[in-house]
Amino acid sequence: MANKSVAFEIKRQANPDAPAVWESFELEWRPSMNVVSAMMEIAANPVTADGRPTTPITYDCNCMEEICGSCAMRINGKARMACSALIDNLEQPIRIEPLSKFPLVRDLQVDRSVLFENLMAVKAWVPVDGTYDLGSGPRVFPQQQEANYPLSNCISCCCCMDVCPQFNEDTGFVGAATIAQVKLFNNHPTGKVFKEDRLRALAGDGGIQECGFAQNCVDTCPKQIPLTNAISDISRDVIIQKAKDFLRG
């Protein structure tokens, strides 16, 4: 049996100020190969398709089980996780680029710290009194748990933000992931003590009204989080909060 090969085109950029170039790679096909295993193969043999030595590719990657959220990139134009991008399901040559909406570090690595800053701004936590033993938590019925669990599955990959037409410097939009976390913590029996703060944080410029309902986020989310539901629920809550704040003067 002749060895099948797999063709890749990978966008390279040595640093944020360097020009971007495309490099082609030709690798031997292996069963259950994915984009990350291809990148590992290139690191062990960093030579382009035309036989020119190059550098291993810089990219983020950690768990390779689509749970750590590291390896988001654009593969054949689609923002997705590289570890779960199986070669056999991709059209060739496989074109790989970094996410497009975040500051580039090098090659396929970008800086997504904006999401963590947003999570801080909306107080995405449950304010427990302390870590000493205060007995059991609030009672939560299975129906509630089943509603919250999907929201809690967000892996902070930022794919939803990359594909959102409104997520850009002009709007300063926080993006779907943060809004879903607001819903999660506002739903929590203790977390909801900050409900008003969170809604106000989403009420101004860059807040929830920037959403243009393109729905790309929910189509792209690798964890199938009900992002558009979260946006409409929180939208409604923000409007109510604004009205309350207005009446209170």
Added chain:
Amino acid sequence: MAAPRIIVVGGGLAGLAAVIKIAEAGGTVDLFSIVPVKRSHSVCAQGGINAAKNLKGEGDTTAQHFDDTIYGGDFLANQTPVKAMCEAAPAIIDLLDRMGVPFNRTPEGLLDFRRFGGTLYNRTAFAGATTGQQLLYALDEQVRRHESDGKVKKYEGWEFLSAVLDSNGVARGITALDLRSMELRSFPAGAVILATGGNGALFGKSTNSVVCTGSAQSAIFQQGAFYANGEFIQVHPTCIPGEDKLRLMSESARGEGGRVWVPRTVGDQRPIKQIPEAERFYFLEEWFPKYGNLVPRDVATRAIHKVVYELGLGLDGQPMVYLDLTHIDRATLNRKLEGILEIYEKFVGDDPRDVPMKIFPGVHYTMGGLWVDFNQMTNIPGIFAAGECEYQYHGANRLGANSLVSCIFGGFKSGPNALNYASNLPAAQGDGGHAAELARQAEINSKLLKNEGTENPFKLWRELGETMTKHATVIRYNKGLQQADEKIVELLGRYRNVNLADRSQWANTSFAFARQLKNMLELSRTVVQGAILRDESRGAHYKPDFPDRNDEKFLKTTKASFTGEASGPRFEYEEVDTQYIKPRLRSYDATK
């Protein structure tokens, strides 16, 4: 006097647990992590976290949890810290619950529990099959809260290189590398907590994440820290073999009723569903009627090896067996196991609700790690360790769902202990050794970057992984282990001839990897040589030439120390604390 500054290295469960305790006690923390902490390897834990809450009317107790853990670990763990952990576990679950972890619930709204390996009780709290993710996020959120209050400063994207030691050998801080700018810096601290996880990368492919190289542990081992019980490596019975890694298929699959089997006839060509029950070999259930599919991991792994390599019953002659969930209704599977079923679906392409999964054992966890005292401090004053990177809670084999509780418990203990230690630490003389350590690290970096060799570090690593997996996992022979040690020595020699394809000074991943590789090679020798010296079988360490446990000679903690000599580490042995439970024969054929 201002509250001391503590450095925590590693942002998984143990590290974050330590950070929270320190911040809560008024200390300030510099938190270092290679990856954003929310992406740490704890996120991969699936099945659950153990605590004897006894919410199922079974009469479970913390004493029973303690006994299961000690027995499961084949009596190698010191009993005092394990006892304390098991007693603290129920309150840890309550705390996590208060922090908002979406644990699965009973109809009454209470915490639900399921069974895991090595116990007969429903003792494992769980959030679907992504418990580690949910726990990590809960702690990450609490740390973010302390960060917003200015008590925590995160250095994400920085890699720990070494400890800074003063002229008395006392820790005064660390050196670290910014993985983007490649800037080398030293950071002062009154105490350092290492919470740097496992070392699966020594074996090439494992269930571990990319960052689990053991590099930090090895670095301070080479600076004088003892490394304990390194030869005890857990091989998880149920993984999905892959090109890039071995993906874990959680023990919770068996906890929820999953059955392991192979067709009794080699090469049975019938469609799976047409193979009648009588012609299926449920070998775990037959061999271990009491525990069945929920024997501890070392036992299940050896059984699968026997079925595949001795009985020749692997599926289609391949090293694989079935893990079957198809008899359980889809709604239950989705409610309790969806996370792992999705992993199988995404990476293999079959729906495990319809078709039995094909699995095989894979390297998963290190029971061994940095030696620490009962206060979580290593033998280097001021350096503490918590989580998988230290050795003290699991003995010769870890029980499923005990890792999350040991991480959080160890973190909770190390944080206040480090703060207390640092509060009583006299000021350093001079610069506390910072300039000298920085110069040492700068020298290593510059030499590596300029090295004119021919060896690709990633290829060397593959060779290391192959030899380690072949000789130092499920079945061990002294001859093979010896070959592995010789191979490591060869690789250390070739490492001197390493060539970085990338010499740039910006986000250079080859450079960072090559530094880790040197540390991996050094640490591998503690695993291999520790295994050579231990001529017995205990827990995960199994030698067919020495099939029995030998308490007289080896009911002892292995302690390796670095010598810098060609012969490798020096070994000594320490008595195990067995003051509560008298060691007895471990056998899962019947009730213990």
